[in-house]
Amino acid sequence: MSSIVEVAQNFFKACDTGKGWEVCSAYCTPAATFTAQAEPLANLRTLQEYTNWMNWLMKVLPDGHYVVKSFAVDEGRQNVSVFGVFSGTHTGKDEPCPPTGKTTHTDYVYVIEFAGDKIRHMTKIWNAGWAMKELGWG
Structure with a gap:
């Protein structure tokens, strides 16, 4: 198993269970960037x-969980793509x-780009x- 696969798997699990930057930072460069064309x-x-936003989201949707539908590695471009379905009910904060x-x-899909073995x-x-519409927020 390539090191970027292990790092991506570990980061994904920590991020999407709301562990926040304190845990996720171990898998990232200190200045790791993030983009999304999504309003929130x-x-x-x-x-x-972003990882701290996911920590907040898990307090709002305390039953939040994900299912990975696809996990793809592009060794030549040093990236990993993860397609998942996130589910949760707004019963929290x-x-x-x-x-x-x-x-x-x-x-949702994450495209995770690497520098060596760090995101x-x-x-x-x-x-x-x-x-947002499904949750009654929009």
Whole structure:
């Protein structure tokens, strides 16, 4: 197993279970960047910000969990793509509104780029509007 595969798997698990930057930073360069063309994430520029956002999200959707549908490695370009489905019900914190009790099942893809055996950048491809609507937030 290549080192980028192990790092991507470990990072993905830590990130998408809401462990935050404290745990996720072990897999990333210190200045790892982040991009997404999704409204709730539009102002996030670093993986630190994104992993901390996921930590917050898991407090809002305390039953949040994911299923990996595809995991692909491009050794030549030194990246990993992960396609998953995230599910969760808004029963937690009073953010961004009082708990709605509604559930989302939302598809997303991470494209994780490496510098050596550390993550240097991640792009999230996600239809945030769909998820927000399902949760009763939009």
